[in-house]
Amino acid sequence: MASHVQFLKMNGLGNAFIVIDARKTMPQLGADAVRSLANAQTGPGCDQFITLEASPAGADVFMRIHNADGGEVEACGNATRCIGRLLLAETGKTVVSVETVVGVLTAYRGDSQDMVMVDMGVPKFGWQDIPLSEPFEDTRAIELQVGPIDAPILHSPSVVNVGNPHAIFWVKNDVESYGLEANGPMLENHMIFPDRANISLAQVHNSKELTLKVWERGVGLTRACGTAACAAAVAAHRNRFTERKVLVHLPGGDLTIEWREADEHILMTGSTELEYVGDISLDDLTWRKLPDQDRVG
Numbered sequence: 001m002a003s004h005v006q007f008l009k010m011n012g013l014g015n016a017f018i019v020i021d022a023r024k025t026m027p028q029l030g031a032d033a034v035r036s037l038a039n040a041q042t043g044p045g046c047d048q049f050i051t052l053e054a055s056p057a058g059a060d061v062f063m064r065i066h067n068a069d070g071g072e073v074e075a076c077g078n079a080t081r082c083i084g085r086l087l088l089a090e091t092g093k094t095v096v097s098v099e100t101v102v103g104v105l106t107a108y109r110g111d112s113q114d115m116v117m118v119d120m121g122v123p124k125f126g127w128q129d130i131p132l133s134e135p136f137e138d139t140r141a142i143e144l145q146v147g148p149i150d151a152p153i154l155h156s157p158s159v160v161n162v163g164n165p166h167a168i169f170w171v172k173n174d175v176e177s178y179g180l181e182a183n184g185p186m187l188e189n190h191m192i193f194p195d196r197a198n199i200s201l202a203q204v205h206n207s208k209e210l211t212l213k214v215w216e217r218g219v220g221l222t223r224a225c226g227t228a229a230c231a232a233a234v235a236a237h238r239n240r241f242t243e244r245k246v247l248v249h250l251p252g253g254d255l256t257i258e259w260r261e262a263d264e265h266i267l268m269t270g271s272t273e274l275e276y277v278g279d280i281s282l283d284d285l286t287w288r289k290l291p292d293q294d295r296v297g
């Protein structure tokens with residue numbers, strides 16, 4: 001078995017990924033290795049660790065997603081865009097397919113090499129689909145006593161599943177003014193969320209624009225979260241706050257989200273960045289950036 005593996009350091013609006021292409025050699029990296037590499041103190045650092053594998057469903061690739069805490073999860077919109085960029089360049093096609101544990105997603109070339117649009121599929125709203133531990137018939141507004149951020153709530157929180165679970169708290173003031181870093185762990189692990197949840201604070205500016213701050217399940221605060229942007233855009237429209245197409249501002253940049261009326265699919269468009277190629281020693285997980293001329297593939 002190879003003693004080293006190359007990786008790509010990529011990001012979608014600052015949402016950081018380490019990408020390993022295991023379609024040729026499958027490196028044995030367990031949860032402990034993921035945690036070590038995802039931690040910027042001990043590795044390159046990332047929010048999600050992405051492993052590319054052959055697709056059993058015949059898609060261009062199977063994308064396996066692990067959060068920085070080592071847990072495997074169902075969806076990652078920004079990573080899907082980054083992998084879409086790699087596949088679009090690798091295949092020369094204008095449309096590529098990415099299989100995940102919750103289905104096959106489609107990625108489309110955008111107006112430039114770094115811009116990618118992903119069809120994230122159809123959202124789910126049933127309380128069992130989120131999932132929630134209690135029955136709520138109207139998941140646009142669930143009753144959740146959460147203390148500190150109750151006060152400025154404009155509207156009870158909404159929950160949506162876009163492959164992964166999301167809760168959106170509608171706030172009146174600047175999303176930076178609620179100390180999400182302090183409230184995040186309590187909300188992520190609230191007993192109402194048996195699978196935990198990704199937590200967003202959303203400030204709606206007008207019918208076409210909102211701002212998000214996200215505490216990601218298994219990660220913490222991130223610069224951007226694609227599935228959160230999808231969930232918030234859908235929940236905002238369901239609450240009649242916005243139209244079906246909105247511009248979502250995140251700390252790392254903007255995403256355009258459209259919840260298409262014809263088929264209820266969510267389309268997410270935004271930029272991606274390939275930062276560098278690196279190399280990891282599988283013996284001791286030490287790593288280094290590779291100079292351009294040493295890149296393979």
Ligand SMILES: N[C@H](CCC[C@H](N)C(=O)O)C(=O)O
Binds near residue numbers: 015198
């Ligand atoms: N950053 C990712 C979401 C990761 C969600 C993950 N934290 C989870 O546990 O579902 C995105 O762009 O969609």
